[in-house]
Amino acid sequence: MSFLALAPILAVVAGALISLLLEAFLGRKGHELSATAAVVSLLAAGYFIVRSWNLELGYFAARLSLDPLALLLMAVFVVLGAFVILMSLAYASRRDIALGQLCGLLLIALAGLMIMVSSTDWLVVFLGLEVLSVASYALTGLRRSDPASSEAAAKYFLMGSFAGAFFVFGLAILFGTSGSMSLASGLSGGGVPSALPAGPAVGLGLIVAALFFKIAVAPFHMWAPDVYEGAPTPVAAFLTIAPKAAGLVVLLRVLAPVLGRGGTAAAVFGPVVSAAAVLTMFAGNLAALRQSSVKRLLAYSAIAHSGYLLVAVAAGDGPGLVFYLIAYLFMNAGAFAVLTALEGDDGGTATLDGLAGLGRRHPALAACLAVFLLSLAGFPPTAGFLAKFYVFSGAVAKGHVVLVVAAVLASLVSVAYYLKVIMVMYMKDAAADLTIGRDEPALWLVVFLCVFGVVQLGLWPGNLLTLIRQGSSGLF
Amino acid sequence: MNGLLPGVPLVTLITFLPLAGALALLFVKPGSDRALRLLALAVSFATLALSLGLFLGFDGASGLPEFVERASWLGRGLDYHVGVDGLSLSLVLLAALLTPIALLSSWRSVDRRVKEFSAFMLLLETGMIGVFVSLNLFLFYVFWEAMLIPMYFLIGIWGGRRRAYATMKFVLFTMSGSLLMLVGIFAIQAANFRATGAYSLTIADLAAAPFAPGLQTWLFLAFGLAFAVKVPLFPLHTWLPDAHVEAPTAASVLLAAVLLKMGAYGFVRLGLPLFPQAAAAFAPALSVLAVIGVVYGGLMALVQKDMKSLVAYSSVSHMGLIMLAVFSLNFEATEGALFQMINHGLSTGALFLCVGILYERTGTRVIADHGGAAARMPIFAGLFLASMLSSAGLPGLNGFAGEILCFFGIFRTSRVMAVLGVSTVILSAVYLLGLYRRVMHGPLKAPGDRRLCDLDRRELAMLVPIVVLMVFLGLFPGTVLRKMDASVSRYLDSLRKQAPVALTSRAPARPPLWSARPAEPER
Numbered sequence: 001m002s003f004l005a006l007a008p009i010l011a012v013v014a015g016a017l018i019s020l021l022l023e024a025f026l027g028r029k030g031h032e033l034s035a036t037a038a039v040v041s042l043l044a045a046g047y048f049i050v051r052s053w054n055l056e057l058g059y060f061a062a063r064l065s066l067d068p069l070a071l072l073l074m075a076v077f078v079v080l081g082a083f084v085i086l087m088s089l090a091y092a093s094r095r096d097i098a099l100g101q102l103c104g105l106l107l108i109a110l111a112g113l114m115i116m117v118s119s120t121d122w123l124v125v126f127l128g129l130e131v132l133s134v135a136s137y138a139l140t141g142l143r144r145s146d147p148a149s150s151e152a153a154a155k156y157f158l159m160g161s162f163a164g165a166f167f168v169f170g171l172a173i174l175f176g177t178s179g180s181m182s183l184a185s186g187l188s189g190g191g192v193p194s195a196l197p198a199g200p201a202v203g204l205g206l207i208v209a210a211l212f213f214k215i216a217v218a219p220f221h222m223w224a225p226d227v228y229e230g231a232p233t234p235v236a237a238f239l240t241i242a243p244k245a246a247g248l249v250v251l252l253r254v255l256a257p258v259l260g261r262g263g264t265a266a267a268v269f270g271p272v273v274s275a276a277a278v279l280t281m282f283a284g285n286l287a288a289l290r291q292s293s294v295k296r297l298l299a300y301s302a303i304a305h306s307g308y309l310l311v312a313v314a315a316g317d318g319p320g321l322v323f324y325l326i327a328y329l330f331m332n333a334g335a336f337a338v339l340t341a342l343e344g345d346d347g348g349t350a351t352l353d354g355l356a357g358l359g360r361r362h363p364a365l366a367a368c369l370a371v372f373l374l375s376l377a378g379f380p381p382t383a384g385f386l387a388k389f390y391v392f393s394g395a396v397a398k399g400h401v402v403l404v405v406a407a408v409l410a411s412l413v414s415v416a417y418y419l420k421v422i423m424v425m426y427m428k429d430a431a432a433d434l435t436i437g438r439d440e441p442a443l444w445l446v447v448f449l450c451v452f453g454v455v456q457l458g459l460w461p462g463n464l465l466t467l468i469r470q471g472s473s474g475l476f
Numbered sequence: 477m478n479g480l481l482p483g484v485p486l487v488t489l490i491t492f493l494p495l496a497g498a499l500a501l502l503f504v505k506p507g508s509d510r511a512l513r514l515l516a517l518a519v520s521f522a523t524l525a526l527s528l529g530l531f532l533g534f535d536g537a538s539g540l541p542e543f544v545e546r547a548s549w550l551g552r553g554l555d556y557h558v559g560v561d562g563l564s565l566s567l568v569l570l571a572a573l574l575t576p577i578a579l580l581s582s583w584r585s586v587d588r589r590v591k592e593f594s595a596f597m598l599l600l601e602t603g604m605i606g607v608f609v610s611l612n613l614f615l616f617y618v619f620w621e622a623m624l625i626p627m628y629f630l631i632g633i634w635g636g637r638r639r640a641y642a643t644m645k646f647v648l649f650t651m652s653g654s655l656l657m658l659v660g661i662f663a664i665q666a667a668n669f670r671a672t673g674a675y676s677l678t679i680a681d682l683a684a685a686p687f688a689p690g691l692q693t694w695l696f697l698a699f700g701l702a703f704a705v706k707v708p709l710f711p712l713h714t715w716l717p718d719a720h721v722e723a724p725t726a727a728s729v730l731l732a733a734v735l736l737k738m739g740a741y742g743f744v745r746l747g748l749p750l751f752p753q754a755a756a757a758f759a760p761a762l763s764v765l766a767v768i769g770v771v772y773g774g775l776m777a778l779v780q781k782d783m784k785s786l787v788a789y790s791s792v793s794h795m796g797l798i799m800l801a802v803f804s805l806n807f808e809a810t811e812g813a814l815f816q817m818i819n820h821g822l823s824t825g826a827l828f829l830c831v832g833i834l835y836e837r838t839g840t841r842v843i844a845d846h847g848g849a850a851a852r853m854p855i856f857a858g859l860f861l862a863s864m865l866s867s868a869g870l871p872g873l874n875g876f877a878g879e880i881l882c883f884f885g886i887f888r889t890s891r892v893m894a895v896l897g898v899s900t901v902i903l904s905a906v907y908l909l910g911l912y913r914r915v916m917h918g919p920l921k922a923p924g925d926r927r928l929c930d931l932d933r934r935e936l937a938m939l940v941p942i943v944v945l946m947v948f949l950g951l952f953p954g955t956v957l958r959k960m961d962a963s964v965s966r967y968l969d970s971l972r973k974q975a976p977v978a979l980t981s982r983a984p985a986r987p988p989l990w991s992a993r994p995a996e997p998e999r
Contacts, residue, residue: 379625380618386550389658396662397669404662408655415651416644419628423640427632465551 015041023100068471152230170206237336281307334450539962553675562963706739725832769796774903809885816878848920
């Protein structure tokens, strides 16, 4: 029981309040100040996360527990939050978005995420989920002048509320039948481990469906492309990574013990997760093949990656999941950062044809995007390859051979569209002139850090792997 | 082991020097094409010099990998572990030799984005050499897959009109095989961990403890598909003519001369030693596919109208023969196959260079548009003819030495296959000499074309070394074969130990014809 356990969340929430207040009282002048406040609060949260490493802190009678898994994920969220803020600095003023609001909402969403990944109690998970959701709806609709953004927000809100209702309903059944709100003991309350108590199973099923919705797992993914496409690009980077990561970690915490124990529960939930994984990969990848907007293509690719990540959940492979999420953070945030740079002043997102000749006109930008796409496609020696390697090899070791064969075939499909983008950039001549004369050092910093992360994690991930394995040795 | 330069990590240097060169290229001012080309050429020549040192310093008596370097990389068996043995040594040299030649061939024909082109060529060299020197399965896969990226760009940016289609087909075909190989690697990792309790992906360790027969079958199919696409084995060859026709000359040369060898090398290095029983069981079926490829490739080459696709189909035919020899699983055939890989690399590389030279002068590769070029280009005609005769297996040139070894070996395993396989010699003589007659002899087409001049010094520097090597290896094949002997017999011994039924029980008798040493009776 230590106050330090709450410190990262408190730091972020304080940052959010300060950002919003600065925005409210100083108006336009407060933009940069509130962004600074947000970054500072993220730095403080990062400091507290590092301080808490290996201390196994808990709070609220251990309902919040900062185990290594939670801390690693919190670190991912902090880095992602910093990336998103840096990406938005110039973007927000260009697009008439109130930067202070963006920072404030983003930090609130981060607080929700941190609560989600660190809680061991269903009710607290729900609390985090709702904090995250409300903030994300608002973030999606930030570009008020843009009907697409508003439509995306409305869609996200409706579907999200629906999923939230599922979650609460499942939670009620689970609590009513098992009498426990603990994440770990959801299905073991019945006594006989091999038996599947019907009530908790139904409850858990509803909760899993709600989480699938948040992670954008087929067949609950229909909202995702529209929302990712309609949201402001830096926010889309956030939405494609963060809620997914948190949802997957919650799923892992719940399902890993269930699947690992075997018995009827595993026989029911195991195939469900595997089937959802396969469905998601193919739904995402096949739809991405037909896209002409790069942002929408990346949106579908994000869905496909949910599928690969579910493979790690199906195998109960915590370290693999975390490594994949960290690699995915760099490659996806990087791709969206490049997309932010490419977006025209008129608000149009880059189309595939619009990228023609980018390799000529902006060699550095094109090369970075190529690195991110190759990493997303899983080519060595990038982080994406090692991430897939660890997740898939872990799954084969657990006997999920068919699942992994499906996964590699799905990634073969994905190669086609990732390479299509690269081909257009390098192998077609420019149709229209795409000028990116803007000087955005913050955005370049994000792109550079992401390239660095992708290459570093692809070649020398040693330190991070040690950290992940050391942290997860007691957990999985 | 490293007697030549003690303490120098020679293999690592050879592998990563081109990569360092590619990175260095990025810092050269973009406008200075000549400086870029010279730098890339210098780096590739330095790599060649180091590889020659490696070849000379290689002892080969033990049959074990030499110049071994090992370092922990990612942990859990994913180590950095490189070295060369008799199976890989000459292929490293081949890759190192052909890269500078390919760079020379692009001196004038590639005038756009020279910096990227040179960088990708050097990256490709790192990838190719890396595949050959890897002694760890994971490292092998990393190089195998990473090599696709530069090739993808080389065809996609500097290729012909249908380059987008061709390059996508190339990547998707290759990856469909290699991704299943990746699943195979996962299964190996898991099975090996269950069996020994430790993580190891060292190829030699895995070969020493074979897997259960059922697992072997699946693994062999997964690995075999990846290699068969690359070879390419009939009916997985359809990507090859497309890729070749669209690729720039330099990429064609490396694709035909080195990349195809990776498939065959994959079978010899991994497919057979790791899964000996499955390989022995599948060998007859794969031999049938190989022999179909021999005949089919030869027949297709007969009717091609484009010079490049003719040479591409001749590759299908010749690689079929190499695969037939590999699956014959005896000493002569295996050594012949390895030697023939070098020969095919040299002769096909030279043929693609010749086609490229003609194309640069006339702007067309259609055979019917050419004629009588020999009158204007006598030196070229001689070198072109020598390359063809090497490819067709004229005695005295390297192609004959390799093919005869292959046929001796194939004959010992299956006479029918040997008879069918010999058709490659007849067919290749027909289509290659037919090509030569139509292009070089007869009335001069486009007689006013002043561009149809003979070779300049740069082009001589490309072709002459290859032709000299053809003659040298035709007369003294022992220089290369000697280095292979011990490794090949080690390789066959390990196969024989684990799948004794399917392999010939007779003691291998080496034809003493070209052996520099007296033939050894028993191995």
